[in-house]
Amino acid sequence: MADAVHFGAMCNLYNVTTSQQAIIDFSRALRDIAGNLEPSIDVYPDRLAPIVRNAGDGVRELARVRWGLPSSSQALFMATKKRAEKMEAKGKPVDFAELLKMEPDGGTTNVRNTASKHWTRWLGVENRCVVPVTSFAEPDPANRGDKGTPNAWFALAEDRPLMFFAGVWVPAWTSVRKIKTGVETLDLFAFLTTEPSMPVATVHPKAMPVLLTTQAEVETWLAAPWEQARALQRPLPDEMLRMVDRPRAVAY
Numbered sequence: 001m002a003d004a005v006h007f008g009a010m011c012n013l014y015n016v017t018t019s020q021q022a023i024i025d026f027s028r029a030l031r032d033i034a035g036n037l038e039p040s041i042d043v044y045p046d047r048l049a050p051i052v053r054n055a056g057d058g059v060r061e062l063a064r065v066r067w068g069l070p071s072s073s074q075a076l077f078m079a080t081k082k083r084a085e086k087m088e089a090k091g092k093p094v095d096f097a098e099l100l101k102m103e104p105d106g107g108t109t110n111v112r113n114t115a116s117k118h119w120t121r122w123l124g125v126e127n128r129c130v131v132p133v134t135s136f137a138e139p140d141p142a143n144r145g146d147k148g149t150p151n152a153w154f155a156l157a158e159d160r161p162l163m164f165f166a167g168v169w170v171p172a173w174t175s176v177r178k179i180k181t182g183v184e185t186l187d188l189f190a191f192l193t194t195e196p197s198m199p200v201a202t203v204h205p206k207a208m209p210v211l212l213t214t215q216a217e218v219e220t221w222l223a224a225p226w227e228q229a230r231a232l233q234r235p236l237p238d239e240m241l242r243m244v245d246r247p248r249a250v251a252y
Contacts, residue, residue, distance in 0.1 A: 011193070011209050012109055013151065014136035015247040016041045016050065018162045023132045024062055026162055027052040027218055031061035040247060043067060045109050046177060051189050053129035053169050054222060065129075068107015069122075069190040070173055105175050110193045111168060112207060114233065122168050123226050130164035130218050131191050133211075135247055138204040152203045155244045156213065165191035166210040166221050166232055197235035199243050211236055 017040040024032060029052045043049040048064040055061045084094045111119055137151035156163055169189040176183055196208040210233050212218050221229050 011136050011138060012045050014043050014133045016132050017134045017160060017247055022162055026215060027130055029060050029062045031059050034062045034064050046106050051129045051131050051167060051169060054126055065169055065187045065189045067189060068109055069170060069188050070175060071105045071108045106177060107188060109190050111190050112193045122170055125223060127168055128222055129167040129169040129189055130212060130221060131167045132162060133165055134160040134162055135244060136209060138200060140203045153244050153246050154200055154241045156241060158244055164212040164218055166212055167191040192233050194233050195235045198238040200241060208235060
């Protein structure tokens with residue numbers, strides 16, 4: 001039985017090449033429970049990644065959390081329905097309720113429609129986080145070849161200064177991420193997207209991550225009421241980002 005993965009439509013790979021102290025200083029985190037971070041991290045969906053979150057006790061902390069928020073009940077229902085139909089076509093018995101309960105949810109990596117009831121419950125200060133990033137990837141269909149579609153990488157500059165995705169996190173969510181691991185209870189996160197600015201729009205015309213590039217923007221996202229924070233779900237000014245080479249491997 002194959003795993004059902006519910007990834008977003010864009011930005012499913014990013015890189016963090018910076019120091020742990022730089023993340024703490026930029027975000028003004030007061031507690032660090034992330035352990036020792038590698039000097040360069042490629043982050044893929046459903047992997048642990050560093051985030052700075054408003055913890056349950058109100059302290060801003062750096063932690064490692066799994067990438068991929070819970071998918072909507074509708075998405076899981078439709079995935080289960082397809083699975084059930086395939087089983088029935090093969091003459092296998094189907095307990096739909098049990099099948100739905102065990103439907104694997106690899107997570108939704110990006111949040112766009114913040115008016116959706118599925119997301120509005122997690123837009124308060126207590127569920128907001130920022131996700132450190134120094135460059136992010138988008139598939140570049142113009143350069144598709146025999147070996148697939150290569151990624152284009154984007155950063156603020158060639159030296160890849162630290163910035164943050166505007167994110168949302170959910171504590172202690174119980175679900176089946178993968179069939180082989182069964183039911184798990186995990187802290188999860190994802191980040192918001194918006195209309196793309198240049199040059200991202202030349203590669204991915206539908207969306208780009210919501211990026212925070214100043215301490216003031218990070219502070220607004222983590223501490224301001226939603227009516228104020230929602231204004232940050234906007235593209236960066238054109239040409240503020242640039243296309244860069246793939247991050248180099250760091251020996252450690």
